[in-house]
Amino acid sequence: METSSEKEFHPKPVIMIIVDTLMDVTLQKALENNQAPVFQFLKENGQYFPTIVSPFPTMSVTVDTTLLTGTHPDQHRLPGLVWFNKKENRLINYGTSFKELRKLGIHQSLEDLFFNLNNKHISQDVTTIHEELENNDQTSASINALVFKGNTDHYYSFPKLMKWMAQLDENRAARASSEFSYGRFSKFIPSTQNKHFWKRFGFNNKASVQELNHLIKKDKLPPFTIVYLPDLDKWIHKHGRMYAKGIEKVDQQLQNVFDSFDSWEEAVEKYTWIILGDNGQAWIDSDKQRALVDLRGIFDDFKIMKLKNGVTSDDQIVLGVNERMAFIYSLDPNNVPVENLVPLLEKDDRVDVIAWKNKDHIEVRSGVQKGELRFHPDGDYTDDYEQTWFIKGDTDLLDLTLTERTIEYGEYPDALARLHSCLNSHDGDYLIASAKPGYEFIGEGSPTHVGGASHGGLHEQDSLIPMIVTGTDSSPSHLRMVDLKEWILSLL
Ligand SMILES: [Zn+2]
Numbered sequence: 001m002e003t004s005s006e007k008e009f010h011p012k013p014v015i016m017i018i019v020d021t022l023m024d025v026t027l028q029k030a031l032e033n034n035q036a037p038v039f040q041f042l043k044e045n046g047q048y049f050p051t052i053v054s055p056f057p058t059m060s061v062t063v064d065t066t067l068l069t070g071t072h073p074d075q076h077r078l079p080g081l082v083w084f085n086k087k088e089n090r091l092i093n094y095g096t097s098f099k100e101l102r103k104l105g106i107h108q109s110l111e112d113l114f115f116n117l118n119n120k121h122i123s124q125d126v127t128t129i130h131e132e133l134e135n136n137d138q139t140s141a142s143i144n145a146l147v148f149k150g151n152t153d154h155y156y157s158f159p160k161l162m163k164w165m166a167q168l169d170e171n172r173a174a175r176a177s178s179e180f181s182y183g184r185f186s187k188f189i190p191s192t193q194n195k196h197f198w199k200r201f202g203f204n205n206k207a208s209v210q211e212l213n214h215l216i217k218k219d220k221l222p223p224f225t226i227v228y229l230p231d232l233d234k235w236i237h238k239h240g241r242m243y244a245k246g247i248e249k250v251d252q253q254l255q256n257v258f259d260s261f262d263s264w265e266e267a268v269e270k271y272t273w274i275i276l277g278d279n280g281q282a283w284i285d286s287d288k289q290r291a292l293v294d295l296r297g298i299f300d301d302f303k304i305m306k307l308k309n310g311v312t313s314d315d316q317i318v319l320g321v322n323e324r325m326a327f328i329y330s331l332d333p334n335n336v337p338v339e340n341l342v343p344l345l346e347k348d349d350r351v352d353v354i355a356w357k358n359k360d361h362i363e364v365r366s367g368v369q370k371g372e373l374r375f376h377p378d379g380d381y382t383d384d385y386e387q388t389w390f391i392k393g394d395t396d397l398l399d400l401t402l403t404e405r406t407i408e409y410g411e412y413p414d415a416l417a418r419l420h421s422c423l424n425s426h427d428g429d430y431l432i433a434s435a436k437p438g439y440e441f442i443g444e445g446s447p448t449h450v451g452g453a454s455h456g457g458l459h460e461q462d463s464l465i466p467m468i469v470t471g472t473d474s475s476p477s478h479l480r481m482v483d484l485k486e487w488i489l490s491l492l
Pocket of ligand 1 (some may be wrong): 237455
């Protein structure tokens, strides 16, 4: 029901900029060094939330799906960048490395990325911000975000060679936001000779900013625009968590946007700005031997599915490696129950959280400390997010502090809900492992970040992201990614 006061409410368009791997520590360092004038300006003219909690695993596709749908992975069903689809009996990978994609087959990998992720894999039972707006006859734009599920059909334009090599069908629609920009495959600016548009097929900060500037200049911004800036993730992976130079480079790109107004003040008067990260990154040891936890070695007594062959009749387990987090699947739960795999992981002191589903509850173990912990929703303990839990065992395993009735989280923010939802995010018999900061998992063809940084894990280094908001005094009900959708819709 609309009241008369609501009718008079003319909200400013919201521009939400997701800076992949924006972290509070890096941003603070850049601000101290005066390397980030736009961030500084927005912070002084808005609210700053340094510790928003990401869902688990802390991988962009899962995080962005949670952000857009306001649900955990157990509802939106996008478990990770890499996961095993039991129904189709195959490993899905939306793009960790070219080596892995080539082994899984270029056609299938690109089909998954361009079509299946948004059209099929995200549950039909959840709605994104784009869909909510379209259902209310409002429009929205998505620029270079990997998650864009919407109600409008868009057709890609693939380069000839790629179309031929990967056998891609251009006549099939991607269901996306009403305004949709996606690399060089779907864009607002009709043609461009600029070379940077072709760098990584137009998935770079410069191209994202150029598309945003196009909408601003033409005064075509819809009520809600989401802009994804991918580059900082790669720089932090390589140079580590304290790479303030990366923030400086992002800020220069934001200056490009803000300088297109008569003044920066005009930019914040005209629009509501939300600038946030999507996942953090944990530091990675510079000793390669120690840094990389090779799951093929840990499980060498078992027959592990080879990427190139897919599942064969004698395969016993499948590795779904998401950098600092891994899904380990049993293909033969009668002979190889996932509990039997746990002791092998417990032997490794670089694995700090191991968890799996045991009927209606979750079991937790660790390679760092001895002990057993078990929990399930609905119990006598209440956490900061008004969730209640039954909990029994060694709470140190998840760094929980219990009082008579409450739970406080330590190094693993919102650990219980995030583990519970991850272990209910898709079908199959699997356990999950999360690495201690300093280490990352590898399987066949996994990317590595020795001496740099990496993410995916449950730890706060992977999980906490900052957010700057201008143009409103309101704030989300809780400071978690899963709570942002409802709040964003309230701004529109
Ligand atoms: Zn990354």
